[in-house]
Amino acid sequence: MKSSIKSIIVLVGICTVMTVLLALVNSITAPIIQENQNAAANAALLEVMPEGKNFEQVDISAYELPATVTQAHKEEGGGFVIQLTTTGYGSDFVIICGVRADGTISGAKCLSSTETLGKEKTYGENFTDKNAEQVAAVETISGATKTTQAYKNAVNDAINAAIILAGGSVDIRTEEEILADNLAAALPAGEGKFTKLFIVEVIEGIDAVYTADNGKGSVCVVGETFVGIDETGKALTDDTALAAKLEAQMQIITASEQTPVDLTAYEGIHKNIVSVSKTATGNYVLEVKGAGYGITGGDEYHPASGEYIFIRVSMTPQGKIIDTLTVSQKETDNIGSVCADEKFYGQFDGKTQADYDSVEGISGATLTTKGYKQAILRCFEAVAILEGGVANEE
Amino acid sequence: MKNNSNLGILLKGIIKENPVLVLILGTCPTLATTTNVVGAFGMGIAALTVLVCSNMLISLLRKIIPETVRIPCYIVIIAGFVTIVEMIVHAYFPALYDMLGVYLALITVNCIILGRAEMFAGKNSVGKSALDGLGMGIGFTLALVAMSTVREVLGNASFAGIPIPFMEPFKIEIMTKAPGGMLVYGLLIALVFVITRGKAPLKKSFSCAGCPSAGHCTASGACNTEVKEEQAQ
Numbered sequence: 147m148k149s150s151i152k153s154i155i156v157l158v159g160i161c162t163v164m165t166v167l168l169a170l171v172n173s174i175t176a177p178i179i180q181e182n183q184n185a186a187a188n189a190a191l192l193e194v195m196p197e198g199k200n201f202e203q204v205d206i207s208a209y210e211l212p213a214t215v216t217q218a219h220k221e222e223g224g225g226f227v228i229q230l231t232t233t234g235y236g237s238d239f240v241i242i243c244g245v246r247a248d249g250t251i252s253g254a255k256c257l258s259s260t261e262t263l264g265k266e267k268t269y270g271e272n273f274t275d276k277n278a279e280q281v282a283a284v285e286t287i288s289g290a291t292k293t294t295q296a297y298k299n300a301v302n303d304a305i306n307a308a309i310i311l312a313g314g315s316v317d318i319r320t321e322e323e324i325l326a327d328n329l330a331a332a333l334p335a336g337e338g339k340f341t342k343l344f345i346v347e348v349i350e351g352i353d354a355v356y357t358a359d360n361g362k363g364s365v366c367v368v369g370e371t372f373v374g375i376d377e378t379g380k381a382l383t384d385d386t387a388l389a390a391k392l393e394a395q396m397q398i399i400t401a402s403e404q405t406p407v408d409l410t411a412y413e414g415i416h417k418n419i420v421s422v423s424k425t426a427t428g429n430y431v432l433e434v435k436g437a438g439y440g441i442t443g444g445d446e447y448h449p450a451s452g453e454y455i456f457i458r459v460s461m462t463p464q465g466k467i468i469d470t471l472t473v474s475q476k477e478t479d480n481i482g483s484v485c486a487d488e489k490f491y492g493q494f495d496g497k498t499q500a501d502y503d504s505v506e507g508i509s510g511a512t513l514t515t516k517g518y519k520q521a522i523l524r525c526f527e528a529v530a531i532l533e534g535g536v537a538n539e540e
Numbered sequence: 541m542k543n544n545s546n547l548g549i550l551l552k553g554i555i556k557e558n559p560v561l562v563l564i565l566g567t568c569p570t571l572a573t574t575t576n577v578v579g580a581f582g583m584g585i586a587a588l589t590v591l592v593c594s595n596m597l598i599s600l601l602r603k604i605i606p607e608t609v610r611i612p613c614y615i616v617i618i619a620g621f622v623t624i625v626e627m628i629v630h631a632y633f634p635a636l637y638d639m640l641g642v643y644l645a646l647i648t649v650n651c652i653i654l655g656r657a658e659m660f661a662g663k664n665s666v667g668k669s670a671l672d673g674l675g676m677g678i679g680f681t682l683a684l685v686a687m688s689t690v691r692e693v694l695g696n697a698s699f700a701g702i703p704i705p706f707m708e709p710f711k712i713e714i715m716t717k718a719p720g721g722m723l724v725y726g727l728l729i730a731l732v733f734v735i736t737r738g739k740a741p742l743k744k745s746f747s748c749a750g751c752p753s754a755g756h757c758t759a760s761g762a763c764n765t766e767v768k769e770e771q772a773q
Contacts, residue, residue: 149606149608150608152606153606153608153609156601156604156605156606156609156613157609157612157613157616160601160605160613160616160617161616164616164617164619164620165620167620167624168620168623168624168627171624171627171628172627174631175627175628175630175631175632176627178631178632179627179630179631182631182634186634
């Protein structure tokens with residue numbers, strides 16, 4: 147018993163002495179270590195803002211900044227160094243960007259990335275001394291579009307973040323958020339949930355129609371204006387002329403009925419045309435499948451997913467596209483899958499067989515684009531046959 | 541044995557009882573930190589500092605520390621000194637700190653230090669323990685520097701970071717990798733064996749007389765029985 151008490155006392159004593167010793171040494175070394183680490187961190191900051199002095203970290207949680215911003219340092223002269231994490235071709239990629247007090251870029255640098263091409267290593271140099279407008283004009287690098295576009299967006303975010311941190315205000319909403327906000331404002335009854343309506347009739351002066359998911363009406367987009375149409379078909383606007391016009395157009399849209407067309411009665415319609423229906427006004431709605439990435443002979447299965455791209459096209463009897471929609475696709479993520487983006491398929495609206503091929507392809511997804519355009523061509527051909535003409539030979 | 545003279549205590553660690561090349565202790569940092577001379581030298585000096593300090597303190601406290609808790613006491617003392625060394629290196633030699641990484645903290649469990657505490661410092665005076673620590677530390681550092689010199693010159697065509705241009709075409713990349721480390725380690729052990737033949741204690745007989753620590757061991761055959769038991773199993 148006595149010996150174990152002695153053991154405890156000795157061990158505790160040694161521990162206490164060592165702890166005091168450690169605390170002493172730590173009190174001397176800790177500030178030096180901290181200083182060294184700050185110097186190392188500031189070295190990165192100085193690289194993108196060589197004129198910067200006395201960097202001080204800003205608590206970014208106190209501001210509403212673009213989502214990509216992960217860190218910010220304020221500099222004596224009113225400039226900011228912003229660190230951002232964005233997504234390039236595949237995974238996270240970290241960019242540090244210096245923004246001067248006058249809004250120009252003092253430097254941008256990629257800190258880490260797993261991008262494939264290495265173009266991001268030097269791309270930041272293009273932004274030096276540019277302001278927001280000039281940044282937008284910096285060209286993306288062909289073959290590394292996604293990476294360089296992400297880089298540009300990040301630099302843009304950094305400029306916006308600097309304005310916000312300096313006390314200004316910027317609209318940092320994404321395009322989707324702006325659209326959602328506009329829709330919700332035009333038709334509050336829609337409770338913020340809207341789906342874009344696939345248009346099958348020729349309508350004048352309306353760019354797009356969104357219907358509320360809860361059935362409480364729809365919203366017409368006319369240029370920059372969003373006008374709500376309630377469930378009774380009444381336009382919610384004070385502009386009576388516009389209201390009358392929209393109400394009339396909406397009548398056409400809602401009254402439209404489709405009857406299926408029996409394709410077996412026609413010869414020469416390509417087998418990839420899945421189904422066709424005709425509206426009362428004579429327009430056609432075609433469901434077509436397009437072969438995507440990996441096609442060699444024209445219409446083989448997608449080798450990776452075994453899935454076609456399913457596309458819906460509405461067309462006038464004269465062969466002019468009214469609306470296009472990618473219903474489903476399993477193309478390569480972030481490359482071919484862009485064909486499901488309205489920015490891509492929306493380009494076909496209003497096109498005819500004469501000019502559909504001028505639609506800009508998807509960068510890095512030539513074969514997907516090719517398959518998509520081929521499917522659109524088959525729709526033109528099908529409508530020509532259904533209207534009694536003969537399809538153009540390929 | 542003549543090991544008990546002060547000079548003998550200091551010198552035995554360098555070749556005759558070199559901790560790395562004869563006692564085969566501390567092999568982990570030996571293999572890991574000898575890819576370049578600077579790192580190896582830093583590691584050696586760090587271990588030397590800890591060795592001398594812990595040896596002295598343990599020797600000072602050897603009459604107070606009860607037999608039953610001696611290992612925890614040694615570990616606390618050693619870990620304390622290692623942490624102190626680590627903080628100092630971190631503050632004043634950040635480049636070396638980054639180079640050594642986790643191996644700096646791992647000095648705590650380095651067999652050489654605990655081994656010297658157990659075999660020597662726990663039984664000898666403060667002065668002799670300090671000399672023993674110094675000798676062993678120098679031996680450790682020299683072994684590391686010798687090994688890293690071979691590995692860096694042959695594997696990277698440089699010495700302490702300074703390039704040796706005429707070696708560049710003859711670079712043997714594997715020397716900087718683990719297999720090269722093993723190879724050099726084995727050759728150095730063989731070399732030391734040849735140099736000390738007849739003088740170094742041979743381990744062919746597992747008796748106390750053949751033990752490198754025989755000169756100051758007070759266990760009088762206690763570990764011998766353990767060895768025999770192990771062999772019987």
